[in-house]
Amino acid sequence: MKPPPFEYFAPDTVEEALSHLTEYGYDAKALAGGQSLIPMMNFRLAQPGVLIDLNKIASLSYIRPDDNGGLNLGAMTRHFQVEHDPLVKEHLPLIYEAMPQIATTQIRSRGTIGGSLAHADPSAELVAASVALQARFRLRSQTGERWAAADEFFMGMFTTLLEPDELLVEIAFPPTTPRTGWALMEIARRPHDFALVGVVVGVTLNGSDRCQNARIVFLSVGDRPVVAHQAAELLKDQEPTPEALRAAAEKAAADDIDPSSDIHASAKYRRQLAKVLTNRALDQAFQRAKTNPN
Amino acid sequence: MSDLFQLTVTVNGTQYQRSLEPRILLSDFLRHDLGLTGTHVGCEHGVCGACTVLLDGRPVRSCLMFAVQADGHQIETVEGLGTPENMHVIQDAFWEAHGVQCGFCTPGILMTLVPFLENNPDPDEDQIRHAISGNICRCTGYQHIVDAVKLAAENMKVQTLT
Numbered sequence: 001m002k003p004p005p006f007e008y009f010a011p012d013t014v015e016e017a018l019s020h021l022t023e024y025g026y027d028a029k030a031l032a033g034g035q036s037l038i039p040m041m042n043f044r045l046a047q048p049g050v051l052i053d054l055n056k057i058a059s060l061s062y063i064r065p066d067d068n069g070g071l072n073l074g075a076m077t078r079h080f081q082v083e084h085d086p087l088v089k090e091h092l093p094l095i096y097e098a099m100p101q102i103a104t105t106q107i108r109s110r111g112t113i114g115g116s117l118a119h120a121d122p123s124a125e126l127v128a129a130s131v132a133l134q135a136r137f138r139l140r141s142q143t144g145e146r147w148a149a150a151d152e153f154f155m156g157m158f159t160t161l162l163e164p165d166e167l168l169v170e171i172a173f174p175p176t177t178p179r180t181g182w183a184l185m186e187i188a189r190r191p192h193d194f195a196l197v198g199v200v201v202g203v204t205l206n207g208s209d210r211c212q213n214a215r216i217v218f219l220s221v222g223d224r225p226v227v228a229h230q231a232a233e234l235l236k237d238q239e240p241t242p243e244a245l246r247a248a249a250e251k252a253a254a255d256d257i258d259p260s261s262d263i264h265a266s267a268k269y270r271r272q273l274a275k276v277l278t279n280r281a282l283d284q285a286f287q288r289a290k291t292n293p294n
Numbered sequence: 295m296s297d298l299f300q301l302t303v304t305v306n307g308t309q310y311q312r313s314l315e316p317r318i319l320l321s322d323f324l325r326h327d328l329g330l331t332g333t334h335v336g337c338e339h340g341v342c343g344a345c346t347v348l349l350d351g352r353p354v355r356s357c358l359m360f361a362v363q364a365d366g367h368q369i370e371t372v373e374g375l376g377t378p379e380n381m382h383v384i385q386d387a388f389w390e391a392h393g394v395q396c397g398f399c400t401p402g403i404l405m406t407l408v409p410f411l412e413n414n415p416d417p418d419e420d421q422i423r424h425a426i427s428g429n430i431c432r433c434t435g436y437q438h439i440v441d442a443v444k445l446a447a448e449n450m451k452v453q454t455l456t
Contacts, residue, residue: 001338001339002317002319002322003317003319004317005296005315005317006296006316006317007296007297008296008297008299008316008360008362010362010363034358034359034360034363035340035355035358038319038340038357038358038359038360039338039339039340039358042319042338042339042357043339051316053360053363055363080352103428104343104427104428105353105406105410105425105428106340106343106346106353106354106355106406106428107340107355107358107428109349109352109353109354110349110354110355110358110359190427191424191427192427192428
C-alpha cells in the first residue's frame with residue numbers, strides 16, 4: 001500500500017504546470033486534492049511516472065461572480081471552501097446543499113472541485129450536478145484554451161475530453177433561472193459512501209405554474225452522468241401533479257437509464273431506487289420552484 | 295529511488311527539516327521519520343480515518359497526502375493533544391465515558407473532534423454522529439464514543455466558564 005516512485009514537480013503557476021504537462025504528456029498526472037488519485041496510487045492502480053502537484057498554484061483557488069449573475073470557481077477551490085461560501089449559498093443552492101454529503105470532513109479539507117470533475121467518477125455528486133446545472137469548463141494548454149460543456153466533457157468512466165497536455169482551470173456555472181427549484185437525493189450503504197443511485201433534479205415553472213423545463217441527471221447508474229431526456233420531455237408543459245411526477249419517475253427509471261448489477265445492488269433494485277428517488281426529488285424541486293421568486 | 299526533496303514542517307509546534315522521497319505519505323513520515331506513532335495507519339486509502347491529523351487546523355487523512363506537500367504547513371497529531379498526566383479535555387472525556395476499547399481508531403477520532411467541538415460547542419447527537427462518520431470504529435458500536443463527545447462538550451463549557 002505504498003505508491004511507486006515518481007518524478008515530482010510542484011509549480012507555482014499554471015504556465016509552469018502546462019509546460020510540464022506538455023513535456024511529459026501521457027506519463028504525467030496532475031495532482032489536485034489527491035483524494036482519489038493518491039488512494040489509486042497507494043493501491044498501485046495508478047502509477048504515473050511524473051506527478052505535477054497543483055497545490056501551490058494560488059491563482060487557481062477562487063469563487064467569483066461573473067457579470068451575468070453566474071459564478072466561476074477556480075479548479076483548485078477546495079470542497080470545504082465551497083461548502084461554507086455565501087456566494088455559493090446564494091447562486092448555487094444545489095451545490096451548497098450537496099457539499100456536506102460529499103465524502104467526509106477530512107476528504108473535503110483537501111478535495112477540490114476541479115479534481116473531482118476531472119476525475120470523472122460517475123458516482124460523484126459534483127459530476128452529476130455540473131451536468132444538471134449546465135456548467136462550462138475552461139481547459140487550458142500551452143497553445144491556448146477552449147471551453148467544454150459539462151454535457152460533452154464526461155466521456156466515460158474516469159474519462160473526459162481533457163487531452164494529456166490540458167488542464168481544467170475553471171468551472172463556470174450559469175446564472176440561475178427564476179422560478180427554478182433544485183434537489184439532490186441519493187442512497188448509499190453508509191453515510192458519505194459511493195451512492196448506489198443518486199439523482200439531481202432541476203425544474204423551472206412558467207407563468208401558469210406548469211413545468212417549463214426539467215433537468216434530471218442520475219449518478220451511479222452508468223459509466224458517466226446519465227441525463228433522463230425522456231422523463232424531462234414527459235414533464236414539459238405539465239402541471240406538477242403527483243400523477244405527472246410519478247409518471248416521469250417511472251419513465252426515467254424504465255427507459256432513460258440502464259443500470260448494471262454489482263456486489264452492492266442488483267440492476268432491478270437500482271431501477272426501483274431511481275424511481276422512488278426521482279419522484280421524491282421532483283416533488284421537492286417543484287415545491288422549491290414555487291417558493292423561489294428569483 | 296527518485297530525487298530527494300527538502301521538507302520543512304512544523305509538527306506539534308516543533309519545526310523539522312528532512313529530505314525525503316516525494317512518494318512518502320505524510321502518515322509514514324510522521325510514524326517512521328519522526329517516530330510519532332500515535333497517528334495510526336488503518337486502510338491507507340482514505341476510508342477508515344485512523345490517520346486523521348490536523349493540517350493548518352483542518353482534519354485531513356494523512357495517508358492521502360505526500361509528506362512533501364506539508365512543506366511550510368502546520369501539522370498537529372495526537373501527541374500534541376495531551377500527555378497521560380495531563381490529558382486534553384476530550385481525551386479525559388473518552389477515559390471517563392469509556393469511549394475507548396482497543397484504541398486503534400481513537401487518535402483519528404480525537405483529531406477529528408478537536409476542530410469539530412471548537413466550531414460546535416453544543417452539538418446534538420445527530421451532529422456528533424455526522425462529525426465522526428469519517429472514522430470507523432470496529433469495537434464500540436459508537437455509543438460510548440458519542441457519550442464521550444457529549445461529556446467533552448459539557449466539560450469544555452465548564453472549562454470556559456471557570
